[in-house]
Amino acid sequence: MQKKCILTFLLLSAISSAVFADGLNTVSAEIREYLATADPAKEKELIAQITAKNLDLAYEDAVKFFSALNEYGKEKSGAQLNIPFSFNGTNRAYSIYVPSAYDTAKEYPLLVMMHGAGFQGDAYIGRYGDFPEQNGYVLLCPSGTSEWWSDTEEAFLVSIIGSIRTKYRIDPDRIFLAGFSNGGIGTWSVGLHNPDLFAGLLPMAGALNEAETYLLNSMNLPILMLHGTKDNTIPFEAGKEAFNKITALKHKNIRLLDYPEEKPMAGGHFFPTHKLQDVFDWLADKNRNAFPSELNCASADKKLNSFYWLKLDDFTEMEITASVINNKIAINIAGAVNKLTVRLNDKMIDYSKPVEIVVNGKTVFNGMALKNAETLLTGFKNARDCKKIFFTEIRIDAAVNVPIVKKEEPLTPALIEKIVNAEKMISFIVMKELNEDAELKIIPKTEQSRGSLFFKGVENNESKSAEPVNFKPGDEVHFMQRDGWVQEMMDPDARALYIKKAILGWEDMMAGAGGGMNQMPLCPESMFLYKGTVTEVKEGAIKVKVLGKQKRIVAAYNETTTFVKNNQNSLLADFAKGDDVKIGISRSANNMRIVKTIQK
Numbered sequence: 030m031q032k033k034c035i036l037t038f039l040l041l042s043a044i045s046s047a048v049f050a051d052g053l054n055t056v057s058a059e060i061r062e063y064l065a066t067a068d069p070a071k072e073k074e075l076i077a078q079i080t081a082k083n084l085d086l087a088y089e090d091a092v093k094f095f096s097a098l099n100e101y102g103k104e105k106s107g108a109q110l111n112i113p114f115s116f117n118g119t120n121r122a123y124s125i126y127v128p129s130a131y132d133t134a135k136e137y138p139l140l141v142m143m144h145g146a147g148f149q150g151d152a153y154i155g156r157y158g159d160f161p162e163q164n165g166y167v168l169l170c171p172s173g174t175s176e177w178w179s180d181t182e183e184a185f186l187v188s189i190i191g192s193i194r195t196k197y198r199i200d201p202d203r204i205f206l207a208g209f210s211n212g213g214i215g216t217w218s219v220g221l222h223n224p225d226l227f228a229g230l231l232p233m234a235g236a237l238n239e240a241e242t243y244l245l246n247s248m249n250l251p252i253l254m255l256h257g258t259k260d261n262t263i264p265f266e267a268g269k270e271a272f273n274k275i276t277a278l279k280h281k282n283i284r285l286l287d288y289p290e291e292k293p294m295a296g297g298h299f300f301p302t303h304k305l306q307d308v309f310d311w312l313a314d315k316n317r318n319a320f321p322s323e324l325n326c327a328s329a330d331k332k333l334n335s336f337y338w339l340k341l342d343d344f345t346e347m348e349i350t351a352s353v354i355n356n357k358i359a360i361n362i363a364g365a366v367n368k369l370t371v372r373l374n375d376k377m378i379d380y381s382k383p384v385e386i387v388v389n390g391k392t393v394f395n396g397m398a399l400k401n402a403e404t405l406l407t408g409f410k411n412a413r414d415c416k417k418i419f420f421t422e423i424r425i426d427a428a429v430n431v432p433i434v435k436k437e438e439p440l441t442p443a444l445i446e447k448i449v450n451a452e453k454m455i456s457f458i459v460m461k462e463l464n465e466d467a468e469l470k471i472i473p474k475t476e477q478s479r480g481s482l483f484f485k486g487v488e489n490n491e492s493k494s495a496e497p498v499n500f501k502p503g504d505e506v507h508f509m510q511r512d513g514w515v516q517e518m519m520d521p522d523a524r525a526l527y528i529k530k531a532i533l534g535w536e537d538m539m540a541g542a543g544g545g546m547n548q549m550p551l552c553p554e555s556m557f558l559y560k561g562t563v564t565e566v567k568e569g570a571i572k573v574k575v576l577g578k579q580k581r582i583v584a585a586y587n588e589t590t591t592f593v594k595n596n597q598n599s600l601l602a603d604f605a606k607g608d609d610v611k612i613g614i615s616r617s618a619n620n621m622r623i624v625k626t627i628q629k
Contacts, residue, residue: 053094056082061098064410080402088376088418091405095415101133101198110151111172114192116185123189124151126161126168127197138203138228138312141190142170143177143212143219145234145300153209156300164309169193177208177215178238186219187226191413201416202317207231207308209300210263214238217271221246224326225337225417228317229253231308234260234298236267237274245327245348246336247275249318251282253311255304258289259297278325284311319417320377324351338377338419343367348433353377358386362429369427372408372419373398386425393425500571504563 053060056079063075086094106127114121131137140161142153150170161168171189173182193199206227208216213235220230221243229251237244252275256268265287272285286307292299319337326336329346339351339360347364356378358371371386378384378398386394400420408419500506565572 053084053086053091056084057094060406063406064098076403076406079406084402088374088420091418092415095409095418098415099195099198101196103133104131104197106131108154110154111149114171114189116188121172121174121185121189122150123169123171124149124154125170125193126154126157128162128165128167130165131167131197133198136198136200136203137165137167138205139167139169139190139193139197139199140205140207140312141186142168143173143186143206143208143215144170145208145210145212153300156302157305158302160305160309164312166309166312167193167197167199173211173215177212178218178240182215183219183222186215187223190226194413201414202319203228203315204317205229205231205312205315207233208235209233210235210298213263214240220250222333224250225317225319225335229312229315231255232268232271233301234263234268235271236263237271241271241274242329243327243333244275244278245325245350247283248278248280248323248325249321249337251315252280252284253308254283254285255301255308256285256287257291257297257299257301258287259291261296262298265297317416319414320353320374322353322377325349338372340370340372341366341368342370342424344369346433356382356384358384360386360388362389362427363431363433364429366427366429369425371423371425372404373421373423374419384423386423388425388427389429389431393427394423398423500563500566502563502565506561506563506571506573 059075059079063072063079066072066075104127106129108124108126110124111122112125114123128137142150142157144150144153149172151172153170154168157168160166169189171186173185175182177183177186190204194201204227206216206220207230208214210233213232214237216230216232216235217237217240220227220232221240224246227250230247231253233255234257254268254272256263256265258265260268268285268287272283275283286304288301288304289297290303291297321337324337324339326339327348328334328336328341328344331344334341334344336349338353339349341347344364344366347362347366349360349362349364349366351358351360360369360371373384380398380400383396384394384398385392398421401422404422405418405420409415561573561575563571564574
């Protein structure tokens with residue numbers, strides 16, 4: 030294995046650091062042409078020409094050279110709202126604030142803010158007030174079209190950050206990601222999927238959602254969490270749970286900033302303008318660590334395969350801890366990893382000494398690391414990050430298959446008995462049930478935050494970012510009703526569970542109630558769930574023959590909260606021993622969700 034890796038690496042290393050001599054400026058024209066071309070043959074020709082010039086450079090020299098490549102124009106300062114942006118053939122938009130003293134000779138920190146549900150990016154420019162101006166930040170507020178944690182919106186966000194970096198002189202070591210509510214959930218997801226892009230994360234009133242799978246990716250990211258203690262939309266306990274789980278990993282730079290204030294309309298769920306001074310004080314000394322000496326990463330998605338100086342070339346799922354100390358690189362892998370690539374530069378190792386790479390206790394490479402012009406240029410061309418560049422790539426055949434131990438929160442009989450025997454009262458809306466025939470309006474995508482979303486009971490609709498589908502007579506559909514509306518599931522876990530259960534059988538929809546449906550203001554604690562078949566397709570609506578229905582009553586209980594009557598429509602949920610209930614762990618170990626099913 031060791032000999033094979035050394036031979037492979039020697040073939041990949043076109044030139045050694047000893048034969049670099051003249052500096053990048055001697056091949057500036059060739060490098061510019063290489064970066065501009067999309068022709069593979071031309072790229073290969075230019076790489077050969079650049080290599081033949083015998084370059085010798087250090088990391089700082091390369092940073093200065095690549096930083097000077099982009100020519101920035103004098104852009105308009107101040108607030109600019111709803112600027113068109115084309116993404117994957119669709120028309121999108123963003124809003125931006127640029128400090129009045131913006132100067133192309135200076136690098137600026139970038140704060141990216143993801144809005145909450147029902148808003149667009151322009152709404153958040155004003156909410157930041159004078160803070161971006163006073164602190165010299167470019168504030169970018171993109172406008173999303175669905176959940177920020179979807180693959181599409183994540184790709185849009187990464188794309189627009191890249192575009193802004195070509196237009197404005199942004200410091201790549203000082204890009205911060207923030208978001209409120211829907212955007213707060215997205216901050217966790219996008220941030221932990223792309224940890225080496227950001228200098229820090231600021232989730233506001235957000236929960237972990239699926240990002241919990243990637244908690245290890247947070248270890249080199251400073252995190253400031255903001256959450257209202259009286260938030261009834263995304264409960265404070267959800268934020269506290271995220272804080273506790275990351276703290277348990279011995280994260281060195283995470284802070285939870287809570288606040289008890291409420292607003293007349295929003296309650297405890299509002300953008301914390303009164304904490305912005307704390308936010309910018311926290312941001313002031315934060316910089317990205319692009320080459321951490323200790324690295325942690327996790328992924329079960331082959332698209333998420335690059336983390337700082339480590340790239341996974343062939344794997345199914347993995348959790349990795351790695352370190353670089355005195356030219357020794359130790360990599361410990363759990364999961365199934367077949368191939369990986371270690372990327373190096375002279376900020377990480379001493380090129381005059383041998384490098385040893387050890388995977389799960391076994392030495393897989395021991396030899397001199399050689400600088401490679403192609404590695405340098407292709408890496409920069411792909412990432413366009415002038416402060417995260419590498420001179421060397423060492424590819425390793427890992428062949429590791431070690432089971433990942435999952436740590437599940439136990440649901441003990443004693444805890445179940447405690448919850449079921451507790452006093453439980455809930456508030457829910459009395460609603461009119463649908464008759465045997467119903468005409469259901471299809472709400473356009475732009476209105477989905479208060480709209481309707483329908484799913485067929487077929488496998489190709491199993492998607493966290495499902496879109497409304499085209500219907501035809503005879504289709505089986507599953508939907509829920511709240512107060513005369515057919516209400517979209519607003520929580521991604523609930524949506525995923527809903528679709529999967531719809532495929533398996535309508536009677537099990539929402540089984541376990543682990544999706545957090547009563548954490549969203551538009552999702553009630555009691556609802557009707559229906560199945561039916563489409564009888565007619567109309568413009569913007571479908572007619573459905575209702576074949577069956579269930580009524581679900583949901584109650585939540587923890588050690589500090591009991592739900593009580595709070596309006597004239599509130600009814601008592603009478604749970605008794607022997608009831609058929611489904612219980613699931615929610616976002617906090619102390620916050621359980623109980624479902625009592627009444628069959629109609």
